[in-house]
Amino acid sequence: MNTVLDEFEIAAGWTELPFRAVARKVSESGFPDLESLSVFLDAGVVPRASREDNHNQLGESLEKYQRVLPNDLVFNKLRTWQGGFGISDYEGIVSPAYIIARPDRSLIEPRFLGYLLKSKPYLAELTRLSKWMPPTQFDISWESIRDLKLRIPLLEEQRRIADFLEIQIEVINGIVANKKNQIRVNSEIVRTKLYESFLNNIDANGTYSLPYLDRMVHAHQQFGRIFDVSLGKMVQPEPKSESDVFVPYLNAASMSNLHEAPDQKMWVAPGDFKSSLVESGDLLVVEGGDVGNSQFYFGEPVIIQNSLHRVRALPNSSLSYAHAVLELVKNSNYFSIICNGATIRHLTLEKLRGLQVPHFQKEIQEEIGTEYMKFRDSNGVLSNELTSAIALLEEYKSAVITGAVTGQFDVTTKRSVA
16 A cells, blocks of 8 residues: 655665554553643643643543553544644653553664654654544544554664754754744734723823723723624525525634635525625624634625624724724633633624723724724734744754654754754
């Protein structure tokens, strides 16, 4: 059977072995008192308590959780194709849904094995071996992993390669972390500017203040009284009547690209068409998931699904101000507070319309909105440049790993990137 790896020549002096020849599957339960571990794409195997972004719940009983020892290779079966695995530095326990492989250290250096599987050809092969699990995941089995062909040099060379990559990756990751911190600081500057946009426009009586969103009690107005707000309608893959129309539509997933009409189409009832219609310049707000995320749409008229709200200006209001208000509310985490209470948060039409906001005169709204958007866009250029630089660094890191673990260059002749 042809594999992705067949496209690459094996390096001179290297050998090819199946995964099962250098590592065995283990599953040792009955250690509920050990520290709980998790597998992250960016960090590998780490203590669960060290991360705040792990939203998976532990089981009621940890008796069936599997013990992990240092140097074990732990696979998240649903995320393996994305690099959701790593060599553990810790003793602990993981969910029974994970796969644990224990390398034979007389045959393979665990660090080298981890880097080898993170290389481009091996990630591609793991993706090929994974079973597609709709709607958004791949699932891999031990039966697929155990027959994976590993092309490896002698143990001493494996250790030399792993030592080299540890140094290189530490330097690259340090640069990436610095740039991510720059993005965070830049975002905080924009957020601070947004607060100042409101606080610098307090009237003589001090009635318009917004230092804390949970204390909005001074001369505020409901968002739905200042702006025209509507929620999209349910679209259907098949028509329910002869009068239904087949039209392009936007949903929450479309928010990443609102500068052109979508190519996806669904059926909608004629009575729902007008209230769901979005035109160029309308402001869209996410109803569920990333609640409160707002973006302007620029494209041909389309309809929106009920995962999006449409906001339009009334005669005495400004959409740029609406956008500034919504970004302030979202960045202040207020949407998360008012939308709690369900497994998936929803910004209902009632909650969006009822949001209390400072009600300035239109010219002040325009001044605030225009000033803020200019400032945000100028800072957005910097953030985009930093994001692009991070992507290039990650690509470079991937290339260094791939070149080293596949024998494309001799690590003894390579110098540090520092």
